[in-house]
Amino acid sequence: MLRVVLGWHGLRLLSRMCFAVCPRPPSCSASITGRRCSRLVRLRRATDRCRTGTSEPLGRGREDGLADPAELLPALPGPRGQTEQEVLEEEKSRPVFPAGICVTSGSRDESSGPRLMPLLLIKMLNKSRGKILGVLALFLVMVWYSIYREDRYTQLFYFPVQENKTTCPLGEVEKKASQLIGNYTRDHPLFLQLKDYFWVKTPSLYELPYGTKGSEDVLLRLLSITHYSLPESIQSLKCRRCAVVGNGHRLRNSSMGETINTYDVVIRLNNAPVHGYEQDVGSKTTMRLFYPESAHFNPKTENNPDTLLVLVPFKPMDFQWMEAILNDKKRVRKGFWKQPPLIWDANPEQVRILNPYYMEVTAAKLLNLPMKQPRKVKQKPTTGLLAITLALHFCDLVHIAGFGYPDSANKKQTIHYYEQITLKSMAASEHNVSHEAVAIKRMLELGLVKNLTYF
Structure with a gap:
């Protein structure tokens, strides 16, 4: 049981360290314009605040504890004639992130998937913690009963x-x-x-x-x-x-x-x-x-x-x-x-x-x-x-x-x-x-x- 508890806290600590050392996004080049550039600039600022620890995590959070994607978007309208409302509608269809987590790159960043894996694993284990502990307790009871039966058999028929x-x-x-x-x-x-x-x-x-x-x-x-x-x-x-x-x-x-x-x-x-x-x-x-x-x-x-x-x-x-x-x-x-x-x-x-x-x-x-x-x-x-x-x-x-x-x-x-x-x-x-x-x-x-x- 002690190993399970230590492993749980160790996994959470590893996840926090992974997000704390996230790389800084590149500056906008001339080829990146409009909405994409604004998003990268905003994410870069959020990354700086995450590194220094001088600001609150991104997003005020929704009632379910997740950050609203709209808060991750710039206030400027996007290029190619998109209005701010259209940009918001498009971004609302993107995945949401738990509140309190510093996001360092866009959804199209290839490294975002691996970084979210520890977080998703922690969330899954957190939801199933009761079931895991129940299965573990049942396993320990079965092991004890097996040893007890073997000892009892030995006492009755051998020694x-x-x-x-x-x-x-x-x-x-x-x-x-x-x-x-x-x-x-x-x-x-x-x-x-x-x-x-x-x-x-x-x-x-x-x-x-x-x-x-x-x-x-x-x-x-x-x-x-x-x-x-x-x-x-x-x-x-x-x-x-x-x-x-x-x-x-x-x-x-x-x-x-x-x-x-x-x-x-x-x-x-x-x-x-x-x-x-x-x-x-x-x-x-x-x-x-x-x-x-x-x-x-x-x-x-x-x-x-x-x-x-x-x-x-x-x-x-x-x-x-x-x-x-x-x-x-x-x-x-x-x-x-x-x-x-x-x-x-x-x-x-x-x-x-x-x-x-x-x-x-x-x-x-x-x-x-x-x-x-x-x-x-x-x-x-x-x-x-x-x-x-x-x-x-x-x-x-x-x-x-x-x-x-x-x-x-x-x-x-x-x-x-x-x-x-x-x-x-x-x-x-x-x-x-x-x-x-x-x-x-x-x-x-x-x-x-x-x-x-x-x-």
């Missing part, structure tokens, strides 16, 4: 706007989770502890991974060397803003690292690396959920010094492997679908055992799986969906990133951001990824979780 850290939606997750999870409660502890399972003699209804039935002895020895509490820095938070970071290919080249690091609690999965991928996945890790076959990572390199290493037990052999690692006993080699690491440099004070209750909730309430399944057709939740369920029972705000698998027809697309394996590798697993995708989309529709990368 939602982050909530202000000073405001916390306390109670919102609990309220919405109760609509999706039957008998939702936050009374169950996150991690197993001795007093809840042995001193009080609380029996478990299910075997692993949904309970501890039949694994009490080895679990007792394992819990005696591990801990169950949360760090005070997390426990004392009035609002727990959590980010559950999946291992999906969508994190590659996402530049989400800085955003992920801003959350109070960052939950990672299995052997997903951090070192070398900080720009896309961040560097902060509050909890890392894993099981023995996925423990092929350096606990000190890929985690922070205070990261909680949360064991997700799927079978009794998982307890035995963890006990052997922490007590430096003879390693267990059988009973795994993939050989777990035999050397694992972890601090026992950082190790936690996840409460199987959350595996039960994930399977029964979100995936509608039976707790007792035939051995040949067993289905289990993935660690990723389990981590989201855990966050729903612990956090006041839950955002996810790096979730989702490629379309089943796309067999060449990698599924992880850090390794070149495809969806074909999931065929022999006990996970139903399409079923889990439906569960996560239901959470998104309810506003229970929000997505940082498109799902």
Whole structure:
């Protein structure tokens, strides 16, 4: 708008300068006589007055603001028998000029046309000024609306706007989770502890991974060397803003690292690396959920010094492997679908055992799986969906990133951001990824979780 205003005044100034420096008409020669000579003399005098600024502009002006052509004519009658009245009639048919403008040459002067162009342009713009401003305002509104729609689309489907850290939606997750999870409660502890399972003699209804039935002895020895509490820095938070970071290919080249690091609690999965991928996945890790076959990572390199290493037990052999690692006993080699690491440099004070209750909730309430399944057709939740369920029972705000698998027809697309394996590798697993995708989309529709990368 400023450019339009400056351009308007600049055009008017240019027009005035053009008429101020107009050339002086030539004197009448012997060949120019009568009316024409008188007109040139009169115009020359007007030009002199225009140059010096010592007189009023030509013409008293008519009611419409234009100079009367009769005032530009000499009082003498023209040659060849023309009377003064005839001269006036002839001159009245000539173009008129706006009042207040110094005229420097006759209508037959070849330079008069170009000199009038700025004046006519100014007059035209002056009459259409309202329309021009209206069109300009409409254009600006259209541009703003287009940008607003694009930003809104991005917020809803790709990178939602982050909530202000000073405001916390306390109670919102609990309220919405109760609509999706039957008998939702936050009374169950996150991690197993001795007093809840042995001193009080609380029996478990299910075997692993949904309970501890039949694994009490080895679990007792394992819990005696591990801990169950949360760090005070997390426990004392009035609002727990959590980010559950999946291992999906969508994190590659996402530049989400800085955003992920801003959350109070960052939950990672299995052997997903951090070192070398900080720009896309961040560097902060509050909890890392894993099981023995996925423990092929350096606990000190890929985690922070205070990261909680949360064991997700799927079978009794998982307890035995963890006990052997922490007590430096003879390693267990059988009973795994993939050989777990035999050397694992972890601090026992950082190790936690996840409460199987959350595996039960994930399977029964979100995936509608039976707790007792035939051995040949067993289905289990993935660690990723389990981590989201855990966050729903612990956090006041839950955002996810790096979730989702490629379309089943796309067999060449990698599924992880850090390794070149495809969806074909999931065929022999006990996970139903399409079923889990439906569960996560239901959470998104309810506003229970929000997505940082498109799902």
